[in-house]
Amino acid sequence: MTNLDTTFSALSDPTRRAILSRLTVGEATVMELAEPFAMSQPAISRHLRVLEEGGLITRRVDGAKRPCRLAAGGIAEIDQWLGVLRQALETNYARLDNVLATQIKERKDKP
Amino acid sequence: MTNLDTTFSALSDPTRRAILSRLTVGEATVMELAEPFAMSQPAISRHLRVLEEGGLITRRVDGAKRPCRLAAGGIAEIDQWLGVLRQALETNYARLDNVLATQIKERKDKP
Numbered sequence: 555m556t557n558l559d560t561t562f563s564a565l566s567d568p569t570r571r572a573i574l575s576r577l578t579v580g581e582a583t584v585m586e587l588a589e590p591f592a593m594s595q596p597a598i599s600r601h602l603r604v605l606e607e608g609g610l611i612t613r614r615v616d617g618a619k620r621p622c623r624l625a626a627g628g629i630a631e632i633d634q635w636l637g638v639l640r641q642a643l644e645t646n647y648a649r650l651d652n653v654l655a656t657q658i659k660e661r662k663d664k665p
Numbered sequence: 666m667t668n669l670d671t672t673f674s675a676l677s678d679p680t681r682r683a684i685l686s687r688l689t690v691g692e693a694t695v696m697e698l699a700e701p702f703a704m705s706q707p708a709i710s711r712h713l714r715v716l717e718e719g720g721l722i723t724r725r726v727d728g729a730k731r732p733c734r735l736a737a738g739g740i741a742e743i744d745q746w747l748g749v750l751r752q753a754l755e756t757n758y759a760r761l762d763n764v765l766a767t768q769i770k771e772r773k774d775k776p
Binding site: 558559562563565566567568571574575577578579623624626629632633635636638639640641642643646647 | 679735754
């Protein structure tokens with residue numbers, strides 16, 4: 555699996571996206587994450603491992619705790635890839651705009 | 666599965682991303698896509714169905730052919746979701762900048 559595979563796959567799960575949404579308001583420990591999700595700590599830990607492998611979170615050591623926070627790496631990598639698609643879609647729209655503009659002009663020019 | 670599940674999952678496969686990359690240069694039929702990928706047409710068709718469900722491509726009817734092109738819907742939906750993460754990451758960086766600026770100022774102020 556490349557990093558793009560891992561990152562997109564990490565984002566395809568609703569629980570993992572909910573964990574990321576929670577982390578937008580600040581870092582959290584496994585215990586803090588387990589409570590609102592009504593999941594066991596091992597289940598949350600498994601999701602966190604997938605998010606970490608996808609470059610979407612990082613963890614730091616704070617005594618016995620390992621709080622998680624959002625990481626920029628995964629998002630940056632998929633953004634770069636999505637950029638190519640976005641550019642192609644914009645070019646298509648620009649082309650469509652030209653076609654429509656020509657059709658409108660032709661209609662107006664009709665006697 | 667929500668649409669976000671479907672779209673992120675569709676993007677997690679390297680063949681499907683390669684198909685999307687190919688479509689950035691213009692629409693293509695299943696036959697045209699099957700050749701460079703050295704895959705059977707049914708295998709390509711299965712990938713196309715996943716991309717279509719994820720809102721990443723659309724297909725039009727042209728006689729017996731059904732050419733594919735990039736669609737904006739899937740990208741727009743995940744961009745909206747990713748926007749929340751991006752904003753949180755930018756806020757974190759801004760906060761870090763402030764912390765660093767304060768530390769640098771404190772060092773400079775030391776006698």
